[in-house]
Amino acid sequence: MAVTRADVARRAGTSPALVSYVLNGGPRKVAPATEERILLAIKELGYRPNAVARSLRMARGHSLGLILPDSSNPYFALLARAVEEVAYRHGYPLLVGNAADTSEREIGYLHAFVDRQVEGILVIPTAEDxxxxxxxxxxxxxxxxxxxSLDDAAFANVVAASVDGSRDAVRHLIEHGHTKIACLSGPAVSVSEERVAGFQQALADAGLEPGRVLSRPFGGSAGYDALPALLEGPEPPTALFVTSDLAAMGLLRAAFDLGLDVPRDLAVVSFDGIEYAAYTRPGLTTVSQPITQMAEVATQLLIDALGGGSIPPGTRVLPTELVRRGxxxxxxxxxxAIAKVDATGEGVVP
Structure with missing residues (x-):
């Protein structure tokens, strides 16, 4: 038989109303000694509140919503997982919607989450209009x-330092001796624009002419298809800065298929820091975003506002790190690295 709130009250020697106040954090304060007895009774009896019934009584869903532009993109998947970890730690289930890169679907999820009475929403906009x-x-x-980054006078934004991170990445290519550097950018959203700005700033700081920029959607196939266009012209670039890891991974495959040696014929640096970037051949040098910290800051901002407070508008910018690979x-x-067995099957080739 399921343990009820009345059972907890009897064990603690108090009333079911006080048990409710402890479980719901109000509306009345409970004396510390009484609260301690109630919490002990809950633990001893193994009582678990009915979350659905509790949500109905409190007229809210006791859950959070997250809307992603594209759930198949590994970067967004990592970010979603990090948000879910923070939400779970605070006792909030997370509902996730995939906008599939369309504003209409994004708005549809926004309305659906509100209809389901989620307490707060995190969103990665598909566009900025x-x-x-x-x-x-x-x-x-x-x-x-x-x-x-939306209007920071109206919205709370949490982002990585895209301009600084991109500038560091391109400076690194310049330190390797490259002066002909082009950029493969993503769609027209703030992070793409900021990464292109960092790319151009690094070139200007080094006294170089502005670099060529080609814009394509995020994704491996877009990176693969873009390489021939990036190499067109009498003086093709010797290095590329790519604004997403997934596009850079597709570009690496295109380079292989074109018979180019990376980095001897073409150096590549990208931006995101997804796990799979370490497993390409050669490994992908990338600007790693602080995914866990971004999720922590954004979700905590949301949770702190659920008690009736407000979220101060403004943009919180978190630092990036350049991860150097081949x-x-x-x-x-x-x-x-996996050790290789020699031809005899007996020794190990270092």
Whole structure:
């Protein structure tokens, strides 16, 4: 037989109402000694509140929503997992919607989450336009923008330092002796624009002419298809800065198929820091975003506002780190390298 709130009250020598106050954090304060007895009784009896019934009584869903632009992109999948870890730690189930890179679907999930009475929403916008911003502004629940920069007078944004990280990446290519550097950028969202700005700043700081920029969607196939266009012209680049790891991975395959040696014929540096970047051949030098920290800051901002507070607008910018691997010309040592057995099957080739 399931343990009830009344059972907890009897064990603690108090009333079911006080048990409710302890479980719900109010509306009345409970004396510390009484609260301690109630918590002990809950533990001894193994009582688990009915979350659905509790949510109905409190007129809210006791859950958070997260809307991703593309759930198949490994970077967004990592970010979603990091957000879920923080939400779970605080006792909030996380509902996830995949916008599939369309504003209409993104707005549909926004409305669906509100209809299901989620307590707060994190969103990575598919685009940055007035229609979406108007929808976000009138949503009626706390909302935090993640991995994008909307109007920081109206929204709370949590992002990585895209300009600084990109500038560091391109400076690194210049340190390797490259002066002909082009950029493969993503779609027209703030992070792409900021990474292109960092790319151009690094070239200007080195006294170089502005670099060529080619914009394509995020994704491996886009990176693969873009390489021939990037190499067109009488003086093709000797190095490329790519604004996403997934596009860079597709580009590496294209380089192989074209008979190019990376990094001897073409050096490549990208941006994101997904796990799979370590497993390409050569390993992909990339600007690693602080995914766990971004998720922590954004989700905590949201949770702190759920008690009736507000989220101060503004953009929280978190630092990045350049991870050096073989695609830029650095050493390509891999910590997980598998030892090779020699031809006799007896020795190990280092």
């Amino acid at each position: 007035e229609v979406l911003e108007e929808e976000f502004a009138k949503v009626g629940v706390p909302l935090v923008v993640l991995d994008r 695609s830029c010309g650095c050493s390509d040592e891999f910590a997980g």
